[in-house]
Amino acid sequence: MRQLNDRLIWAVNVTFNGTVKMSLQIKNIRIVDPSQNKDFVGDLFAENGRIVSKLSSVPKTVIDGSGKIAVPGLIDVHSHLREPGQEGKETIKTGTFAAAKGGITSVLCMPNTKPVIDNAPTVEFILFKAQKEGVVNVFPIGCATKGSLGEEISEIGVLKKAGIVAVSDDGSPVSSSQIMRRTLEYAKMFKFPVISHSEDKELSKNGVMNEGKNSMILGLRAIPRQAEEVMVARDIMLAELTGGFLHIAHVSTAGSVELIRQAKKKGVNVTAETCPHYFTLTDDIVKLYDTNTKMNPPLREQIDIDAVKAGLSDGTIDCIATDHAPHMQEEKNKEFDIAPFGIIGFETMLSLVLNELVDKKVLTLSQAVEKMSVNPAKIFNLEGRGSLKDGSFADITVIDPEYSYRFTKESIVSKSKNSPFIDRTFKGGAVIVAVGGKIVYKAA
Amino acid sequence: MSLNCKDLLGLEHLDKKDLQLILESVKPFKSLFTRSVKKTPTLIGKTVVTLFYEPSTRTRTSFEIAAKRLSADVVNISVGASSVVKGESLIDTGKTLEAMKADYVIIRHSLSGAPEILARNLNASIINAGDGFHEHPTQGLLDLYTMYEKKKKIEGLNVLLVGDILHSRVAKSNIWALTKMGANVAVAGPPTLIPPKIESLGVKVYYDLDEAVKRADVVNILRIQLERQQENLFPSVREYVELYQLTKERLGNAKPNVLVMHPGPMNRGIEISSAVADSSNAVINEQVTNGIAVRMAVLYLLKPSKTANKKQAALN
Numbered sequence: 001m002r003q004l005n006d007r008l009i010w011a012v013n014v015t016f017n018g019t020v021k022m023s024l025q026i027k028n029i030r031i032v033d034p035s036q037n038k039d040f041v042g043d044l045f046a047e048n049g050r051i052v053s054k055l056s057s058v059p060k061t062v063i064d065g066s067g068k069i070a071v072p073g074l075i076d077v078h079s080h081l082r083e084p085g086q087e088g089k090e091t092i093k094t095g096t097f098a099a100a101k102g103g104i105t106s107v108l109c110m111p112n113t114k115p116v117i118d119n120a121p122t123v124e125f126i127l128f129k130a131q132k133e134g135v136v137n138v139f140p141i142g143c144a145t146k147g148s149l150g151e152e153i154s155e156i157g158v159l160k161k162a163g164i165v166a167v168s169d170d171g172s173p174v175s176s177s178q179i180m181r182r183t184l185e186y187a188k189m190f191k192f193p194v195i196s197h198s199e200d201k202e203l204s205k206n207g208v209m210n211e212g213k214n215s216m217i218l219g220l221r222a223i224p225r226q227a228e229e230v231m232v233a234r235d236i237m238l239a240e241l242t243g244g245f246l247h248i249a250h251v252s253t254a255g256s257v258e259l260i261r262q263a264k265k266k267g268v269n270v271t272a273e274t275c276p277h278y279f280t281l282t283d284d285i286v287k288l289y290d291t292n293t294k295m296n297p298p299l300r301e302q303i304d305i306d307a308v309k310a311g312l313s314d315g316t317i318d319c320i321a322t323d324h325a326p327h328m329q330e331e332k333n334k335e336f337d338i339a340p341f342g343i344i345g346f347e348t349m350l351s352l353v354l355n356e357l358v359d360k361k362v363l364t365l366s367q368a369v370e371k372m373s374v375n376p377a378k379i380f381n382l383e384g385r386g387s388l389k390d391g392s393f394a395d396i397t398v399i400d401p402e403y404s405y406r407f408t409k410e411s412i413v414s415k416s417k418n419s420p421f422i423d424r425t426f427k428g429g430a431v432i433v434a435v436g437g438k439i440v441y442k443a444a
Numbered sequence: 445m446s447l448n449c450k451d452l453l454g455l456e457h458l459d460k461k462d463l464q465l466i467l468e469s470v471k472p473f474k475s476l477f478t479r480s481v482k483k484t485p486t487l488i489g490k491t492v493v494t495l496f497y498e499p500s501t502r503t504r505t506s507f508e509i510a511a512k513r514l515s516a517d518v519v520n521i522s523v524g525a526s527s528v529v530k531g532e533s534l535i536d537t538g539k540t541l542e543a544m545k546a547d548y549v550i551i552r553h554s555l556s557g558a559p560e561i562l563a564r565n566l567n568a569s570i571i572n573a574g575d576g577f578h579e580h581p582t583q584g585l586l587d588l589y590t591m592y593e594k595k596k597k598i599e600g601l602n603v604l605l606v607g608d609i610l611h612s613r614v615a616k617s618n619i620w621a622l623t624k625m626g627a628n629v630a631v632a633g634p635p636t637l638i639p640p641k642i643e644s645l646g647v648k649v650y651y652d653l654d655e656a657v658k659r660a661d662v663v664n665i666l667r668i669q670l671e672r673q674q675e676n677l678f679p680s681v682r683e684y685v686e687l688y689q690l691t692k693e694r695l696g697n698a699k700p701n702v703l704v705m706h707p708g709p710m711n712r713g714i715e716i717s718s719a720v721a722d723s724s725n726a727v728i729n730e731q732v733t734n735g736i737a738v739r740m741a742v743l744y745l746l747k748p749s750k751t752a753n754k755k756q757a758a759l760n
Contacts, residue, residue: 211640218557219575289556335534335555337556
């Protein structure tokens with residue numbers, strides 16, 4: 001742990017010491033870049049923060065990449081960095097460290113900070129902090145409505161100028177269909193998506209886990225799949241009505257996958273993401289009232305896992321995101337009903353995708369990279385990212401497919417430790433991570 | 445003989461053999477009640493704490509009497525509902541009791557899973573005295589024992605549970621115990637108060653009480669909480685009474701020797717008519733007496749040692 005942190009701190013110092021000219025060569029590495037449809041073994045070069053085909057002088061850093069794979073830096077389109085306001089759970093510094101360790105070079109952070117991101121100064125604060133203390137790129141998402149109260153559209157234009165890449169009220173979804181319609185309509189001019197955390201708060205009221213046999217046995221108030229699906233359906237209809245750009249967050253049910261599939265067939269402007277836990281875990285693991293299995297939407301059942309996998313494989317689901325939601329131990333170590341929703345995810349996403357999707361032949365490695373880098377960059381207009389072609393930002397994730405490790409609580413870099421994957425063993429993960437050509441993480 | 449576990453969190457985790465052992469152990473304790481000295485020295489020097497986060501008179505008193513008849517020292521703690529959210533955390537409260545060397549903690553809590561949290565964090569034996577909508581294992585056991593005592597068997601008995609199954613921890617514990625012992629269990633109530641997937645536990649569902657009582661050897665009536673009406677789970681008390689009150693008339697369709705049970709406290713005139721509650725079919729007061737003997741048996745049979753904790757083993 002200590003060693004790891006020292007390494008990271010060293011990395012920060014190297015990363016942000018001004019405009020030092022950098023150059024990097026990674027030799028003999030398998031380069032998998034779906035943005036160019038490329039998969040070959042060769043050398044990767046970066047200079048002054050960008051990918052280049054040739055270096056102008058002798059590289060300052062040379063890395064042997066034999067046996068490893070370089071992919072465009074991963075982009076997590078759904079996370080909670082908690083700063084400003086809830087620094088006990090996570091900060092931009094600790095959160096971006098954790099992201100780097102997980103092979104993620106860019107994170108989009110949700111606006112439910114304190115204050116919420118519905119004003120330019122908060123956007124500027126986050127970008128400033130990220131610049132000063134972060135090790136990966138941070139792209140804030142602004143509130144869809146003022147205060148995320150669902151009553152008035154926020155000043156999306158002002159927020160966009162300040163640097164947001166999308167709008168969402170995330171966990172406090174817009175319940176009024178009229179306001180959602182207006183938001184989708186208004187946001188059209190900014191050409192970025194309105195992200196819908198699809199949840200009918202009336203149907204899910206007081207619920208803490210998926211509705212089914214397990215909730216019945218455990219005696220916990222339940223959230224039916226339909227609480228998600230009715231809102232997915234509504235928002236698709238509103239996107240159809242307005243021609244607005246809709247992105248569905250954390251798809252967890254078979255019904256949602258089917259609704260999105262049909263909408264795409266019809267040509268509705270909709271994209272979608274899911275999270276590793278929705279293709280890995282079922283609500284069977286809630287059994288011991290372990291609050292690290294409590295998240296929103298809740299863990300579902302095997303048929304949903306199968307449908308989410310099918311949706312990933314046929315392109316219905318475009319992105320894989322973490323919904324990294326740190327909470328302190330003292331908040332989680334409570335009765336199941338009282339503990340907050342959410343789990344951390346930065347440090348496990350890549351390995352879960354490799355083990356649960358690539359190894360199990362749900363996705364090829366190239367398709368997996370598409371979902372974790374290429375598509376996120378496209379959907380959220382992150383120019384120069386999601387690709388290793390010449391001129392792109394040198395955001396590079398180096399994967400070692402043979403890197404076996406146990407995800408222990410002690411190894412967690414995030415400030416919070418709320419993960420249901422603690423003590424799981426993985427094979428394959430990020431071993432070197434570069435952001436703008438600078439190495440910000442190297443596995444010990 | 446003893447149960448191979450430190451805690452009693454729910455009947456889901458017991459097998460038929462465990463249940464039989466408990467049934468067999470109750471009788472000697474019950475026979476004690478008719479003696480002039482109703483005490484045994486079984487738990488002398490042991491400390492039993494009842495930790496109640498929900499108001500309760502009968503369950504708490506029953507546990508207290510049971511522990512005292514086993515010669516344990518008993519301490520009762522009631523915690524207000526508001527401190528669940530605002531006050532000291534459950535784990536800290538548990539650790540405090542442990543520091544005071546409590547051997548048994550009997551917990552009642554409005555939230556499902558609270559006893560599980562204590563069991564995971566404490567070496568003391570935890571007995572669930574009712575948690576949320578999850579389980580109320582000693583109630584399930586005393587219901588089971590009462591049926592066994594009256595009907596001399598469990599296997600093949602037709603047992604009907606009536607009312608709010610969705611929010612009933614008593615129903616859940618009854619279902620686990622009875623199905624494991626080979627009884628045929630049915631539930632009757634409005635669809636809004638029947639939890640989804642209950643059939644997966646081997647239970648038959650009726651919406652029509654008249655139809656349901658016909659075959660029953662035992663009718664166990666659950667208390668209806670009046671606040672469920674505010675949640676729109678049924679339209680009015682009047683309609684509930686109309687459709688689901690166990691009346692003399694309805695009982696007339698049942699077998700003549702049908703047992704009528706109720707975990708109490710009863711809402712007379714709502715889920716049960718006074719005439720039925722006071723009829724010769726009702727064994728409601730005997731349930732209370734048996735409750736003490738059953739709880740003595742449970743305290744006697746649990747193995748308060750960490751190494752014997754089945755669940756801990758399952759976790760590793």
